[in-house]
Amino acid sequence: MFEYAPAPESRDIVDIKPSYGLFINGEWVEPLGEGRDKTVNPASEEVLAEVAVAGEADVDRAVQAARKAFTVWSAMPGSERAKYIFRIARIIQERARELAVLESLDNGKPIRESRDVDLPLVAAHFFYYAGWADKLSYAGFGPSPQPLGVAGQVIPWNFPLLMLAWKVAPALACGNTVVLKPAETTPLTALAFAEICRQADLPPGVVNIVTGAGSTGAAVVAHPDVDKVAFTGSTEVGRLIARSVAGSRKKVTLELGGKAANIVFEDAALDQAVEGIVNGIFFNQGHVCCAGSRLLVQESVAEELLDALKRRLSTLRLGDPLDKNTDIGAINSAAQLAKIRELSDAGEAEGAERWSPACPIPDKGFWFPPTVFTGVAQSHRIAREEIFGPVLSVLTFRTPAEAVEKANNTPYGLSAGVWTEKGSLMLWMASRLRAGVVWSNTFNKFDPTSPFGGYKESGYGREGGRHGLEAYLAV
Incomplete structure (x- = not known):
């Protein structure tokens, strides 16, 4: 039997800062509180970086920035929004190797999966939804569907950058602005995405990223000026979110657990x-x-x-x-x-x-x-x-x-x-x-053109494909 010599991917391509703030209104800002979390490499338990913990006041700053940006972003012609989303997709492709290494360091998944599965799908989702941005009236949701407003999005640690793409790309294509809360154990690719937004000259406030644990996510979900909640994670947390938004005007999609x-x-x-x-x-x-x-x-x-x-x-x-x-x-x-x-x-x-x-x-x-x-x-x-x-x-x-x-x-x-x-x-x-x-006769095949979501305790709503637009439109 053949023995495989080590073939490590170089870490040198990644520049991890020792400390990260919050990304609000197109700028890096310090949190109003003192809270800081460490994110570690699960393969070695080495501390990779310190990351700010956003409190309720920080979340409020992010939501207000998103609300202000919404007036500009939603009024922009779809063809103009598409240019920004296409630009993000191309930058992700250009930085794919760096992002794959960062994902594997922070998450623990093999580099082959980050490089060959996650990153191509991330770019594909942004390319796909960029194509929809000027065609929303042909999506089957009425002749003039309108964006909802501010989308509060909470994503898990198993596919950090891919789950970001699943949520951010359709939200932006439909004219919404975003406040995103990545998982506390895997924030680094979301923080790298903040830099990509700046690199793409995305208008300030269109995407805001607040890091922290469950309390930060709860603050995003409960904020009265958030119009849409999107969550991927455990069924237990999904139940809490459903309870917290019950009776409000917020539109909700939940992608929860499974036992396939x-x-x-x-x-x-x-x-x-x-x-x-x-x-x-x-x-x-x-x-x-x-x-x-x-x-x-x-x-x-x-x-x-x-x-x-x-x-x-x-x-x-x-x-x-x-x-x-x-x-x-x-x-x-x-x-x-x-x-x-x-x-x-x-x-x-x-x-x-x-x-x-x-x-x-x-x-x-x-x-x-x-x-x-x-x-x-x-x-x-x-x-x-x-x-x-x-x-x-x-x-x-x-x-x-x-x-x-x-x-x-x-x-x-x-x-x-x-x-x-x-x-x-x-x-x-x-x-x-x-x-x-x-x-x-296959398993775990994903495509941005195909909808994904569950029945029963696996949640409701669909992400991906034309169906994924509906969650971000006032139909």
């Missing part, structure tokens, strides 16, 4: 399915809301598929996220690692059988090996709760009807995957699965 079923039928191309399973749950260390964390495999091929899957997992390389050979990076934080360990221990305690490949774990940082549980029952916590880590629960089924019943037996409904050679079976399954996205 990846369903493999006996006629599927098993080697292809194995790759899809690996991509479905071990991509980005399983820090994916639509991860295929439940594998439903037809009984007749379960043993063959699991043998092939274990062989494949034995070839995955865990380690330095900046090494181009790395498949599994670091868990984003100590708190997330503790949650993954707790749920995995619960799986063993409830009687499921745990397996991981031989996998050396680095001494420093937050790490968890790729893990497969067999003998899982529907009642087990690992089959019901979102683990948000590299942990796969395997269940079996005999008939398509049983597969549908097991797949839908969850409070979530964000995504699903179906592996079969029969087109009729694929369509039969897709029409019965209660999931916002159903992938056919």
Whole structure:
């Protein structure tokens, strides 16, 4: 078997400042309070930078700047707004290598994923929505749809820059202004995006970025002058947001947790399915809301598929996220690692059988090996709760009807995957699965032209595609 020599991406391309303020009205400003958080590299626990914590007064400054900028930005012809958004997209492409390294340092994901998945999609979202900016009257939401006003946006730590693009690009294209709160553990690419806005000469106040923890996000959501709330994150926080905006005039989209079923039928191309399973749950260390964390495999091929899957997992390389050979990076934080360990221990305690490949774990940082549980029952916590880590629960089924019943037996409904050679079976399954996205013989495929969102406790509203415009328009 070949040994891979280290192939690290250089850190020198990234210039991380020791300390960051808040980005309000096109300027870097100091917070009114004394609060500061440290953001760390999860692969080494090294402190990368100190970041300001915005209080309610800081959030108010940002919202007022966005409100003032809205009068200028919303009145601008769509073709003019498009020029700024196109410019942002091009700068992201020009700085893609730098942004990918920064993302991997701050988040822990392998550089191959940051470079080959995240950054191309980030640029593509800005290009796509720039194209819509002067065509809104043809989007199917009436002849003259109007922007809502100030959008308060709170994004998670698993895809920091991509989630920013999903939210900021359609908001700007529709003529809204933005107050964005990145996750406290991964603020650095959002702060780099602030510099990109300046580089693109975006009018001051159109995009404002306030850093901090949950209290900062709560202040953004609750501010009376915010017209639109967009949130991606946990179902628990989504519930709190829904309660806080209930009865207000605010428009809300929530993209929350998931417990997706990846369903493999006996006629599927098993080697292809194995790759899809690996991509479905071990991509980005399983820090994916639509991860295929439940594998439903037809009984007749379960043993063959699991043998092939274990062989494949034995070839995955865990380690330095900046090494181009790395498949599994670091868990984003100590708190997330503790949650993954707790749920995995619960799986063993409830009687499921745990397996991981031989996998050396680095001494420093937050790490968890790729893990497969067999003998899982529907009642087990690992089959019901979102683990948000590299942990796969395997269940079996005999008939398509049983597969549908097991797949839908969850409070979530964000995504699903179906592996079969029969087109009729694929369509039969897709029409019965209660999931916002159903992938056919693939998994985790994203495109800016395609809508994404969930049912039930996975949230409401859609992001991406023409559907993603509706959330930012007074229809």
